[in-house]
Amino acid sequence: MNNQNDTGTPSGSGNQDTNVNFGDPGQTAEPLIKFKYPQRPQTVPAVQNFGGKAPPPSKAIVKGELEGDQDDYVKRRQRNNIAVKKSREKSREKSQITSERIDQLKEENCVLENKVEVLNQELKVLKQVFMDHAKGFSGSGIDLPDLEQLEKLLGHKLTDKPGTSQMHDNKTNGPSCSGSKS
Amino acid sequence: MNNQNDTGTPSGSGNQDTNVNFGDPGQTAEPLIKFKYPQRPQTVPAVQNFGGKAPPPSKAIVKGELEGDQDDYVKRRQRNNIAVKKSREKSREKSQITSERIDQLKEENCVLENKVEVLNQELKVLKQVFMDHAKGFSGSGIDLPDLEQLEKLLGHKLTDKPGTSQMHDNKTNGPSCSGSKS
DNA sequence: ATCAATTGCGCAATAC
DNA sequence: GGTATTGCGCAATTGA
Structure with missing residues (x-):
């Protein structure tokens, strides 16, 4: 239940020393206050088993770094920390x-x-004018603007709303958008 | 992307991960811990970041929880862990x-x-037709569509590109956008 | 087989 | 007073 076990217990003074603190040598002159940011007692993690017990076999770390080459481990952590930082910055x-x-x-x-x-x-304006004049020309002896052909080109009746045979409904299109012409 | 939980793991019990998480309902009855490392060696102190800011006096942890009310401390951590999880989920x-x-x-x-x-x-079509006919009417004795007035309405010459007296340049507007009419 | 990049997690500080 | 956020390091995984 006491997941913490000694090493992790926050009451450890200074910083725990199992670690190397290489990140900033010559620092930590802190008297009593343990972590400002120092580090983590790791309350929860709770692995309370290690009374000198060997951790479950996992990767290569256990055998390699923790038992032997701590140095390697430290370096690896160092690099990973950097990578993590970088990755997060990128993410941000x-x-x-x-x-x-x-x-x-x-x-x-x-x-x-x-x-x-x-x-x-x-x-709209253009069409209106067009229609007006087309009406005027009617019976004038002059070729009417070929409405039908035009409408074919347009794909819809001149009296329809333009677009793609679907209306745009400008009326309801009010202030969804502030000024910003071109 | 990757990760353990994708499969919908309820994060509760002991599958994945390293920590025991006492704060979880559903509790991990799993006595099994997969930690490789007995503890967190906490390799890097991490202080000294932030431009060497002098660490302000600690909060209440040092005096209150760390020394005495461990129980309180643990509870607080539990709650915070939950909050963190929640916050991150929200973020995602x-x-x-x-x-x-x-x-x-x-x-x-x-x-x-x-x-x-x-x-x-x-x-474009409409204007073209318009112009063509305007030309044809010229000297026909019939009232020309009042070009000037129309242009005034439009705000630009009929021969100009429409828009806001600025061109749209459809030519260069190629395939910046796939199909999706209306 | 190696090492950087990602990601979930807990801690602690701090913002709210 | 508490929760919410955020930076950090750890460990596991993924990916090149």
Whole structure:
């Protein structure tokens, strides 16, 4: 139950010494306070068995580093710590970039929405004018703008909303997007 | 990606991992520990990071828990561990959502780009027809469609690219976006 | 077979 | 006062 066992017990003064503290030699002049950040008593981990017991066979670490080459182990840890730090920094950066990407996409979206709106307006105006004049030409002896052909080209009736035979519904498209023209 | 828990392991009992985790409901009745290392040698002190900031006085741990109320301390650690887990899960979730949000925005963008393209095409056609006929009407005795007025409405010359007096440059707008009409 | 990169985890500090 | 977040090192895994 007392998972902690002595070595891990927080009451150890200074730093525990099983470790080497190579990361910063000549430091730790700390009198009483044990960890500011020093290190971990590791309360939970709870491996309470080690009363000098050999850990379960695992990889190569046990035999290699812990028993023999501690130095190797330490070096390995050192390198891994660096790697971890690096990896996390990278992760944080990625996160940041992702966040910016979202803003960027939102902005692009906004611009495009505005563009669509403008184009719709222009189209509307143009069509209206077109229709008006087409009406006027009717019976004037002059070739009518071939409405049918035009409509074929457009893919929809001139009186329809433009787009892809689907409406854009600008009305409801209100303020989903702030200013940002082109 | 990798990892142990992917398979939906409830993280409860003793499969995976190194630690016993007393804080878990469902408790690990597993007497089995897979730790290679008796303890954490805690290789690196890690202090000295952060620009050599002088460590502020410790909190209550030193006086309160570490020396006396170990029980309190353990409970606190238990709760914190749970909180940490929760927080990280939340973080992962958020990340996931963010990722999905990006895809969503990309898709929206794609749709809008296509829309713009279609509208530009329509506009182009319409204007062309318009211009052609305007030419034909010239000298026909019939009222010309009032180009000037129209252009005023549009905000640009009929021969210009539409949009906001800025071109859209469809040509270079190639395949930045796959299919996804509307 | 080796070593960097990732990832879950607990600790401790700190933000809230 | 507590929970929530965050940086850190450890150990296991994955991946090149």
